[in-house]
Amino acid sequence: MSWISFLLVLLVWHMSSSNAQMPCITESGEELLPKFILNKTTICLEWEDKYLDPYLKWQVTLLPQNPRIDGQNLTQNYGNSKQELCFTIPSYANQKYDLKFSCSFEDRLDSWTDDYYPLSFTTPSSVPTRPPSFVPNGFFQNPEKKELYVFWVQLNELEFNGSNFTYIVSSDTGDKATVLSNCSALFRNWDDTHSTILFIRSQNSMGPSLSSSQLKVPILTFSQDHQPQELRYEEDNQTIYWQAPKNQNDLSGYVVSWCSIPKNVSQICDDQKPIEFRELNASQLQFKFAKSMELHNVAVSAKYKDHVSEKASWILPKVARKTKETSTPKWGIYDIIWSAIILIQVLMILVSVWKLQRVRNKSLDF
Structure with a gap:
């Protein structure tokens, strides 16, 4: 124009x-x-x-x-x-x-x-100038339903550049995902026996962004061996803990991701708030948040190096919903003292009752 x-x-x-x-x-x-x-x-x-x-x-x-x-x-x-x-x-x-x-x-x-x-x-409309970036390790598989969720960091509103803004998520096999929110999409009938490359573009009424972001999803048939184990979140100290995956060959680190719980039960993340994440080294098996995660969903995924040149690096996520570990009550010194006092008083009452009963029995003998 x-x-x-x-x-x-x-x-x-x-x-x-x-x-x-x-x-x-x-x-x-x-x-x-x-x-x-x-x-x-x-x-x-x-x-x-x-x-x-x-x-x-x-x-x-x-x-x-x-x-x-x-x-x-x-x-x-x-x-x-x-x-x-x-x-x-x-x-x-x-x-x-x-x-x-x-x-x-x-x-x-x-x-x-x-x-x-x-x-x-x-000011005139234009196509979006850039695509969003996938979250590192930004996918989650539900093998029972053959579903694959993917996640990205959404664009700022000032980057929409036109009306009817949305995202397009597709794969190198030609499949297109259903966009669930501003930061997530879902592939149905996912074939986990093949590695796949995903693409994401921004789009408005003027058309899609010229460039796309990519994410490699590896073969997922043995993904359990490469997932962090025993995830748990403790609200008392706002920390998430996990154990290393069973297969630790070429393990290079972890990614902790979190987002607000949505009102829509079909989504994993709140549509209006961005996903946040932190990348950690392989020796870290816990992460302390700056605030409570009680109203958030949290994911921990393992990153691996792949030294075989014809294969890309691959990453596998595991989602951990909010939990609060039940801890055994700890006894302090005052708890012990008061318990001892109460126990002594109970014993004294029992002794008094026993003596009184003996006196009554002797009276009946006469």
């Missing part, structure tokens, strides 16, 4: 509809609105010479409608030497902006005029 077409299609004027005050009016009643000059990187405001006044002060704000983008404010005193005011447009596609005006004549008693919004515009 040419920039002339962009100006014709996307430039939307919002002139006042009722009694809204104009941004600045001369004593003769003329409106001091500028011309707007829009190009790829800037929007400039230009006033005619006859509207320049050494006592005129403008306040102009470029307001993004997306709160993730910072606004720009300019205050300008206008004399006979300045006729143009320019803003740099942030380099985000498909984002809407408003211009806010207010002005004041320093030689008048009037205060600043009411805020006025004479112009809104939208």
